[in-house]
Amino acid sequence: MHAIAVRRGEDEPVLVEKPRPDPAPGEALVRTLRVGIDGTDHDVIAGSHGGFPEDDDHLVLGHEAVGVVADPNGTDLSEGDVVVPTVRRRPNGENAYFGRGEPDYAPDGQYVERGIVGAHGFMAEYFTSPAEYLVEIPDSLADRGFLVEPASITEKAFDLAFASRSAFDWQPETAAVLGNGSLGLLTLAMLDANDRFDRLYCLGRRDRPDPTIDVIEDLGGTYVDSRETPVDEIPEAFEPIDFVYEATGYAPHAFQTIDALAPNGVGALLGVPDDWTFEIDGGALHRELVLHNKALVGSVNSGVSDFEAGVDSLLGLDDDFYDDLVSGVYGLNELDAAFATDDSTIKTAVEFGRR
Amino acid sequence: MHAIAVRRGEDEPVLVEKPRPDPAPGEALVRTLRVGIDGTDHDVIAGSHGGFPEDDDHLVLGHEAVGVVADPNGTDLSEGDVVVPTVRRRPNGENAYFGRGEPDYAPDGQYVERGIVGAHGFMAEYFTSPAEYLVEIPDSLADRGFLVEPASITEKAFDLAFASRSAFDWQPETAAVLGNGSLGLLTLAMLDANDRFDRLYCLGRRDRPDPTIDVIEDLGGTYVDSRETPVDEIPEAFEPIDFVYEATGYAPHAFQTIDALAPNGVGALLGVPDDWTFEIDGGALHRELVLHNKALVGSVNSGVSDFEAGVDSLLGLDDDFYDDLVSGVYGLNELDAAFATDDSTIKTAVEFGRR
Numbered sequence: 001m002h003a004i005a006v007r008r009g010e011d012e013p014v015l016v017e018k019p020r021p022d023p024a025p026g027e028a029l030v031r032t033l034r035v036g037i038d039g040t041d042h043d044v045i046a047g048s049h050g051g052f053p054e055d056d057d058h059l060v061l062g063h064e065a066v067g068v069v070a071d072p073n074g075t076d077l078s079e080g081d082v083v084v085p086t087v088r089r090r091p092n093g094e095n096a097y098f099g100r101g102e103p104d105y106a107p108d109g110q111y112v113e114r115g116i117v118g119a120h121g122f123m124a125e126y127f128t129s130p131a132e133y134l135v136e137i138p139d140s141l142a143d144r145g146f147l148v149e150p151a152s153i154t155e156k157a158f159d160l161a162f163a164s165r166s167a168f169d170w171q172p173e174t175a176a177v178l179g180n181g182s183l184g185l186l187t188l189a190m191l192d193a194n195d196r197f198d199r200l201y202c203l204g205r206r207d208r209p210d211p212t213i214d215v216i217e218d219l220g221g222t223y224v225d226s227r228e229t230p231v232d233e234i235p236e237a238f239e240p241i242d243f244v245y246e247a248t249g250y251a252p253h254a255f256q257t258i259d260a261l262a263p264n265g266v267g268a269l270l271g272v273p274d275d276w277t278f279e280i281d282g283g284a285l286h287r288e289l290v291l292h293n294k295a296l297v298g299s300v301n302s303g304v305s306d307f308e309a310g311v312d313s314l315l316g317l318d319d320d321f322y323d324d325l326v327s328g329v330y331g332l333n334e335l336d337a338a339f340a341t342d343d344s345t346i347k348t349a350v351e352f353g354r355r
Numbered sequence: 356m357h358a359i360a361v362r363r364g365e366d367e368p369v370l371v372e373k374p375r376p377d378p379a380p381g382e383a384l385v386r387t388l389r390v391g392i393d394g395t396d397h398d399v400i401a402g403s404h405g406g407f408p409e410d411d412d413h414l415v416l417g418h419e420a421v422g423v424v425a426d427p428n429g430t431d432l433s434e435g436d437v438v439v440p441t442v443r444r445r446p447n448g449e450n451a452y453f454g455r456g457e458p459d460y461a462p463d464g465q466y467v468e469r470g471i472v473g474a475h476g477f478m479a480e481y482f483t484s485p486a487e488y489l490v491e492i493p494d495s496l497a498d499r500g501f502l503v504e505p506a507s508i509t510e511k512a513f514d515l516a517f518a519s520r521s522a523f524d525w526q527p528e529t530a531a532v533l534g535n536g537s538l539g540l541l542t543l544a545m546l547d548a549n550d551r552f553d554r555l556y557c558l559g560r561r562d563r564p565d566p567t568i569d570v571i572e573d574l575g576g577t578y579v580d581s582r583e584t585p586v587d588e589i590p591e592a593f594e595p596i597d598f599v600y601e602a603t604g605y606a607p608h609a610f611q612t613i614d615a616l617a618p619n620g621v622g623a624l625l626g627v628p629d630d631w632t633f634e635i636d637g638g639a640l641h642r643e644l645v646l647h648n649k650a651l652v653g654s655v656n657s658g659v660s661d662f663e664a665g666v667d668s669l670l671g672l673d674d675d676f677y678d679d680l681v682s683g684v685y686g687l688n689e690l691d692a693a694f695a696t697d698d699s700t701i702k703t704a705v706e707f708g709r710r
Contacts, residue, residue: 100524105648107618156522164519164652167511169455254641263462269645276638283631286609289653290624293460296651297519298644 002332003124004350005058006045013045013061013335023128029071030083030134032352034329035123036064036146037339039181039249040116045339049272050117062123063087063115066137066145068355075131082141082355083134084148084311085122087113088301104156104301113301125352135307139355141314144322146349147186151310152302154187154245157268158194159306161243164266164295172242173198176224176260178231179247180204180212182347183270185325187245192219193316201238203231203248211346215324232259241265251276254296258285263292268299357687358479359705360413361400368400368416368690378483384426385438385489387707389684390478391419391501392693394536394604395471400694404627405472417478418442418470421492421500423710430486437496437710438489439503439666440477442468443656459511459656468656480707490662494710496669499677501704502541506665507657509542509600512623513549514661516598519621519650527597528553531579531615533586534602535559535567537702538625540680542600547574548671556593558586558603566701570679587614596620606631609651613640618647623654 005016023029041061043049052059069081077083088103088111097106115121137145165172175197177184188202200221204212216223222238229237231244231253240262246253249271257267288294302310327346330338338350360371378384396416398404407414424436432438443458443466452461470476492500520527530552532539543557555576559567571578577593584592586599586608595617601608604626612622643649657665682701685693693705 096526102523105523105619107647159522160519160648160650163522164515164650166521167514167518168457168460171451251638251641254644255637264460269641271641272645273638273641275636277634277636279632279634280637281630281632282610282635283606283628286606286624286626286628289609289651290627291655292462292653293515293655294653295515295519296644298647298649300646300648 001125002352003060004062004332004335005060005123007058008052011046013339015332015335016058018060018124020126021128023071023073026075026130027128028069028073028075028077028131028134030067030085030127030129031070032065032067032122032125032127033142033355034066034146034349034351035062036150036347036349038064038150038183042339042341044116048274050113053118053120059115060120060124061115062121063113064146064149065122065127066142066148067127070126077131077134077136082137082139082145084137084145084307085114085127085129086133086135086302086304086307087116087149089114089119089133091118102303104303123350133304135304135311137311138315141311142355144314147314148307148310150183150186151190151313152306153183153270154190155306155309155313156302157245157270157299160297160299161266161268164297165264168264170264172196172265174201174239174241174262175243175245176201176203176234176241177245177247178203178253178257180206180216181247182325184247185212185215185346187247188216188219188221189317189321190313192221193313197243199239201234201241206343211324211327211344215321215346218324219321231256234260235262244268246271249273252278255280255285257296258288258294261294264294266295266297268297270299356480358415359417359687359690360415360478362413363407366401368694370687370690371413373415373479375481376483378426378428381430381485382483383424383428383430383432383486383489385422385440385482385484386425387420387422387477387480387482388497388710389421389501389704389706390417391505391702391704393419393505393538397694397696399471403629405468408473408475414470415475415479416470417476418468419501419504420477420482421497421503422482425481432486432489432491437492437494437500439492439500439662440469440482440484441488441490441657441659441662442471442504444469444474444488446473457658459658478705488659490659490666492666493670496666497710499669502669503662503665504657505538505541506545506668507661508538508625509545510661510664510668511657512600512625512654515652515654516621516623519652520619523619525619527551527620529556529594529596529617530598530600531556531558531589531596532600532602533558533608533612535561535571536602537680539602540567540570540701542602543571543574543576544672544676545668547576548668552598554594556589556596561698566679566682566699570676570701573679574676586611589615590617599623601626604628607633610635610640612651613643613649616649619649621650621652623652625654
């Protein structure tokens with residue numbers, strides 16, 4: 001079967017041939033429909049994040065998949081079920097985090113991630129997975145099912161952030177997404193559908209006309225150009241922000257978020273920057289966290305319940321939003337377009353098959 | 356009546372004479388028993404925190420009080436009730452935070468704090484307070500009632516920190532208190548009484564023999580000398596920490612806490628440092644927050660429910676601990692001893708009267 005992989009020592013995706021996998025006991029065989037591409041894939045291809053499976057000279061890419069069960073193989077699934085796989089898998093040996101169904105809380109070394117670190121991904125015509133990691137989704141979402149994984153990332157971050165404010169009567173009005181990539185825009189749409197927030201902002205560094213700015217404004221959000229308004233000046237230029245969602249991976253944003261927040265606000269951090277030493281006014285930031293009951297929460301990966309919540313959220317979003325967000329779905333002979341990173345590309349997916 | 360105040364332009368506590376206050380409608384008159392002294396009082400005396408009431412040339416000190424209702428004045432209280440006052444009061448005009456009973460979440464300018472900023476404190480033979488801000492405590496706690504306010508500060512921080520971990524199945528084992536001042540030691544005792552944690556650490560910078568190290572070890576905790584083991588090296592020298600409680604006000608600790616934490620851990624920040632610019636590896640800290648689902652939560656002040664929880668916690672602590680923690684209770688003619696800051700002083704209070 002065809003698969004898309006990156007080879008050791010190379011830094012671009014290539015089409016490879018692999019044998020169709022056989023499901024082990026407890027696993028189902030899934031025929032792949034579409035697999036989305038995000039920043040993590042580009043980091044993996046560039047070699048700045050993730051890692052190859054031991055003893056393999058390549059890594060099959062892809063962690064945002066949707067497919068159709070081809071062989072339930074004795075599991076509770078049925079042939080034809082539309083499913084989305086979660087990403088983390090047990091490494092050699094069980095551990096407590098997988099035991100209690102929260103692999104997204106497992107520390108380094110206690111997991112592999114399909115398509116990212118230590119395990120092949122889903123960019124192949126078929127893949128297998130333990131049935132417990134396959135989340136059934138409605139047939140109506142099959143074309144868009146590759147967005148369930150990124151939506152689940154945001155659901156988990158929402159959960160962690162909002163839980164941190166559950167000790168008191170939090171009454172937020174404003175939210176800001178830092179980053180106008182596909183995850184940022186999807187999150188903005190999910191915030192727009194969330195009744196908690198009255199006014200939304202989204203940060204980028206693009207000139208108009210720009211398709212991401214159009215998406216922000218179509219959602220009723222305000223575009224913040226970070227070249228004119230640094231994150232910590234958002235309160236002065238616009239208004240204080242109750243909930244900040246950081247999806248830039250730009251390390252100063254994590255700390256500037258403290259000043260962007262309104263009293264009692266929370267910032268969810270999702271970016272994964274490299275080392276970078278810089279100066280901060282640590283006294284002022286520490287004091288601001290304390291005197292205004294502010295919080296920062298980091299969030300990585302997501303679990304089955306987040307995938308299920310992501311499905312519900314996707315069902316509530318408009319067709320127009322999808323049409324604007326998904327800038328292209330490409331075949332196996334169009335990898336250059338699928339993996340493009342120019343300003344006209346927002347969210348792309350590779351199509352392996354149709355229902 | 357006698358009161359202890361600091362005058363504008365001065366930086367030491369002095370005994371002053373003031374008229375006994377008359378309770379307004381809705382207020383009770385309280386005869387003061389004891390008022391505790393903490394680091395905030397020293398900051399207020401030094402002029403580095405807080406502020407005088409408008410139109411007054413002095414500020415009556417004290418925010419950790421216990422007293423006996425002398426005149427219920429038509430409120431639901433009864434003469435002889437032992438009560439502890441909360442600290443924040445409405446400034447001119449109502450606001451939403453007071454309206455919903457959460458003045459500890461009000462931002463700057465939307466509150467005054469008795470004995471700290473903009474309103475006289477409780478270091479006087481009598482004080483008045485709206486009955487809604489007087490928390491009844493058992494008679495058996497009357498002598499120790501001045502510890503309810505600091506205990507409430509910790510209860511609120513616990514609430515915020517543990518809420519931030521409520522989105523998943525957090526299974527903490529270790530906790531560390533940064534700071535061996537009176538609040539740090541009281542918190543260590545409260546953690547010791549909390550079944551969540553198996554192993555406790557407390558950070559200081561003192562040589563043995565030292566009474567605070569004795570308290571730490573009597574509680575079964577491990578003393579960490581920060582001159583030998585910086586906060587971010589605690590995992591290597593001891594073990595990763597699931598819950599860090601920062602009570603030093605030393606700004607680098609807020610950021611070093613991120614590295615001290617175990618995966619999925621949370622740091623509660625309570626210190627109030629001055630401005631201080633320094634370098635951090637912001638990329639590594641940001642990444643660590645994200646990849647291990649860590650959180651930082653700031654916490655200031657406390658509300659009535661925290662005072663009530665503090666009462667319950669104090670009832671569970673040993674007599675021996677109190678004897679060690681409270682290094683002295685002094686009369687009005689012993690202000691030098693009451694406000695001393697030498698290494699033999701842990702927690703002191705001024706006694707205004709007896710039951």
